[in-house]
Amino acid sequence: MASETPLLDELEKGPWPSLVSEIKKTGYTGLLKLYELNYEDKMTHWTHGGMVGVPGYDAGVIGRVSDRRDILADAHTIRFIQPAGWFYSTKKLRKLIELWNKYGSGLMNFHGATGDLQVVGIPTENIEPFFDEAAKEHWDIGGSAGDFRTASNCIGPARCEMACIDTNDIYHTLMTDPDILNDMHRPRFPYKFKVKISGCPTDCVAGVPRADFVIMGTWRDDIKIDQEEVRNYAKSGKVDVEYIVKNCPTKAMSWDGNELSINNDECVRCMYCLQKMPRALSPGDDRGATILVGGRARGRYGAFLAWTLIPFMKLEPPYTELKELMYKLLDWWDENGRAKERIGETIYRIGAGKFLHDVGLDPLPTMVKAPRNNPFWFYFPGEVETDEE
Amino acid sequence: MASETPLLDELEKGPWPSLVSEIKKTGYTGLLKLYELNYEDKMTHWTHGGMVGVPGYDAGVIGRVSDRRDILADAHTIRFIQPAGWFYSTKKLRKLIELWNKYGSGLMNFHGATGDLQVVGIPTENIEPFFDEAAKEHWDIGGSAGDFRTASNCIGPARCEMACIDTNDIYHTLMTDPDILNDMHRPRFPYKFKVKISGCPTDCVAGVPRADFVIMGTWRDDIKIDQEEVRNYAKSGKVDVEYIVKNCPTKAMSWDGNELSINNDECVRCMYCLQKMPRALSPGDDRGATILVGGRARGRYGAFLAWTLIPFMKLEPPYTELKELMYKLLDWWDENGRAKERIGETIYRIGAGKFLHDVGLDPLPTMVKAPRNNPFWFYFPGEVETDEE
Amino acid sequence: MALSFDELDFGPPDYKEMLPPILERNYGKWKYHEEIEPGVYKHVSESGEEVYTVRAGQPKFIASETVLKLCDLADKYANGYLRFTSRHSVEFILDNKDNVEPLKKDLAELGFPVGGTGRTVRSIVACTGWVHCHTPATDSPGLQKALMDELYDYFVSEKLPTRLTIAVSGCLNMCGAVHCSDIAILGVHRRPPKVIDEVVSKACEIPSMIAACPTYAIKPKMIKKEDGTTLRSISIDGEKCMYCGICYGLCPGTPIADPKNDGVSIWVGGKISNTRGGPAFSRLAVPFIPNNPPRWPEVVETVKKIIDAWASDAKPDERMGEWIERIGWAEFFERTGIEFTHKHIDDYIFNIRDMNAGARVKGRELKKFS
């Protein structure tokens, strides 16, 4: 018998695990047909499914409907807030899967690019009972629309020697904060607001290009050097110490074949040398975080990278200073942002100087690569003499 | 008797030659008073003097009137096209001065920032008779307003071993071209159009930041090296060859203490090494020019630096290809430019890709530092399939 | 029965209850790590304890049945815990070195490739695409599969100068976060949405559409019909529209999908981490390749060509963008045989800063381009 999905079947070949085989393993046959049709027509047959969700929540469920209702009608996506660091016990997962198989398609996504645990393909009428049961197992729904999105964090101190902050604890504290959860589940902002937490400037959670607010571990004092281990690396032949020294972007290192020295004042904590020689080098002890603002992937003015707002902030539970800063920015943005404008764009449009002035932060030379090169600026009221009258 | 210009008198002190003393040496007493008043009031009392000029010309005379007609009424500025390379014979200068003393204030400016020989302070009724006589001595008037401005050129082959093109001859050929002179004396463009000609990438005439069209000498073959002279430099102790090699921006050089070698494929003709060791290094023999477009000092979008349009063009008299290119750009700009928009801005607003397409030049990777980073472009008609109907 | 408000807003499960015990014991005490082989890390704690991580790639979507199988492996070898990474690999964290090989064997049986550490291609980040989204110009999950099949060897063994990140997004919303990847595949629409006036007038809220369009390309329009009645619809300014498809999300009357003109673009040289030169955007390499499902051979081939050019010449630790910066963009186009076109020259907001200001042209280009 000829296959009903000849095109998709091609994607079952080859060594990489096949998403087509995965779809086939589920009972989500409507999707299989629709997906094949998409391949045949070289276009999607999905359309937006309008507002669907669970009572009390205005976000976190992505409405999906196909334009070929004969094949597949409504089949929505639910975003669950993932646990910190994407850690799971099989016990917890098995229970969720049980419920998902009962109410939904059985197709899952570990994880969405923002970080959520996503389950895809649930008819409208099943959403509420499914969530009722999932909630009892402590699975809460994540973000969508103009809200505080589900954050994400790198593995941090759980398994990484570079971690300068407790990424998991910060994440969990934020994601269980009532204000934040309220702002996640009831969108009120001009657009989405994403937070990512990396334990060090390596940025393994990709915050700089993708998050509106980035918390990135760093340290103020000196890189710790174990000279013996440096020599071991050099001797082992596996690590070329000279080459690393040469590649240091600030030329802050020197190596005489026996002793490595680092000019910690010049070092920008790029993490290159530490990552190449983790046995020998480690972050200092005076740890905290750099706070960056304004990243996003696309947008009216193109992509933005998040930039250094606060060079260094000590971070201790309950992270009150952090949360206050975050809400200071959110409030400013809420007041000044236009529809569909991310905070970085609002700052861009209004001007970083004005933004800092408004939120009461000091301008610092570390915020810029270089000062402005054009004379087009304005004065705050009071800076300029007006006519006496 | 107390001085009438106590403030300006302060500027007669000090070792640098004083422009105040110069003004005092002329008969331009009205200016002295007005200028003192400007210092007293901390503002200018000059206003624009409307359209003044000589019959047949619509540019080159800058109308000046003061708002204190009791002190000084009309006193205009005339721009004369300077000779190539700013070379003068005293004979020629003396004759001009004779006429200027007869009709004008006696105050001069060698030179205006664009390059013209400027004479400042002539009443309206004297302009015509002055120019009548000056013209007989072959002093022609330069540019102003939306026209082809007086060009300028570095000393080039007249005295510089770096010169790869004949800057003086190119300048003189352009500045005596009937089309160009017509476009200089009868403004018809959206805004000014400035041309600067440097004999090599050292850009001693500052074309890149200031000219709409820059002609810059360069060469295609290899830098000529006199190894003996390199060794002499090294031995002399006056030149640190190793340091120069280290500072080469493309790391194209190497020096073993005896022999200097250059990877001419990597070299970007930055001129650093040649300027440091002129006895030893000189430009290759296959010479021509890089053509750049779009520089300007200020403007709606801030300052622009001119960028590499044509990496290499052979330049031989009568420079027909050069002139044709220039007019191709001028025509495009004339058609597409908005009022008060320099050509670089028109290209910026419309897009360099579209500009190249329109004028029929090939896009080259040398035009950019890096390709675009955003997906926001459009397709030319014909590139996209339309609906069959 | 709906939950009462009090029972809402409780947040994610507590990670502390799901942390492998060895990680809990050594939390914040890690001293160093070593890559043992592709896909396997050893982390050593100050306490002396060692932990072994086995990392495997997975497909963009996964059946619950398969997740249960992963759970089985976690129960068998990893004390009942597993985790996923920021690039969506799955990780098993072992407190017993002896479990590494058996686990690898079981994963191989399940069809899960172990790798993606060190000098490998990392797991491709892909968005939803044709599987479940309404705006894609191409199918990211399918492209992920087609590419990874071809690059499989680069994932399971270390043959590259350093890591290579690839991301795929179905459209310029860039949910696959493509814009800072070593190589990025981005679906492109090449025409603004069609406007089907009848549908717009019947089914759509025009003011919301106008407000939602990020480029202010949508304007209201009134059509006088022959029968004397009027129809309220919209018009889209083709010079402003960025082809984001957001309006289609609000209104079935403005479909953006266009089989004849949709396709794929390729971008190169982006980077995220602060290491060495710091973060950088990916830059346009190929503006358009038509969609050729199910396996997009032209895209796969071009990606392969780019990787080969880089891999054969880059120095150790030199990421794609760092390599291009060293050899120059002109040379990149030369070596990959990719054509440089008008579209490579930025004509968007910041373009002027990307032009080659001054006359700095390499000797080799002076010869070539004259």
Add this chain to the structure above:
Amino acid sequence: MALSFDELDFGPPDYKEMLPPILERNYGKWKYHEEIEPGVYKHVSESGEEVYTVRAGQPKFIASETVLKLCDLADKYANGYLRFTSRHSVEFILDNKDNVEPLKKDLAELGFPVGGTGRTVRSIVACTGWVHCHTPATDSPGLQKALMDELYDYFVSEKLPTRLTIAVSGCLNMCGAVHCSDIAILGVHRRPPKVIDEVVSKACEIPSMIAACPTYAIKPKMIKKEDGTTLRSISIDGEKCMYCGICYGLCPGTPIADPKNDGVSIWVGGKISNTRGGPAFSRLAVPFIPNNPPRWPEVVETVKKIIDAWASDAKPDERMGEWIERIGWAEFFERTGIEFTHKHIDDYIFNIRDMNAGARVKGRELKKFS
């Protein structure tokens, strides 16, 4: 009697008739040059001939009487020829080495400083300013004089790491081409032009004003007067105006000069030539210093401070901007004691590219700014 059209458009005098004979003979044959002492170059031709150039500074404006004296010197020592440079120095080109010293002596008597070559401050490029222009916020020629008096020693003797270029412009039209200078002084207006409705309505062509404003800040306005008549005037949008003064050039009813608020800004680190890193813009150092004529002591002092910080630390050939790039902007502000303010952060078109993307902050700044 006016010239007929045929007699117009003849262009500049022929330079060939004004070229010193030794330059004509050796045109295009120069082999190398050497700086003999500050202000004196020797150029050697392939023919073996040597030419000596003596360069001197001059004021922005010069009396014809003084030009005649320069002509006298040219006749006496330089075969009746002289030239000026692109930075407005005057040069005497001598075919006889023995003329160098007597010429220098005569120039000294005339008060013309010989120098401005090699590792010196170069002649300051200045615009017209209060001497003859209608838009300045400060007096460039006066500032040129005040600065050069203070920096005289740096002009006549070689005490700097390399050349230092300074330019002064009276307003943001930048006729002194300040934007790519090691140090730039730029006059700044801080308020848009005042609008004097009576004058505008009587004396000005409103449509031309609207068309000429580069920022589209001017809009027409109608005022109903008490006597029932109306007055046509304009309004200026203070958020758009860039303070260029162009409207005042067309209309005396919109004066831009404002003694209370006009003053001077200082910019650093620009560069023109393609050497090493290539051309670069000057960047804001000091946003505002009030006008303090006749000698602007605060400006002079700040410039001196900046030069000293650079000169005491820069490596050979390291221009101001290259030095700052090496030490970092935070360090520049630290060492000069100049305050970093909101105004240093670009809020104009391209600003986002100037932000410090990523978390790359030097250790010293992490300590300082926390």
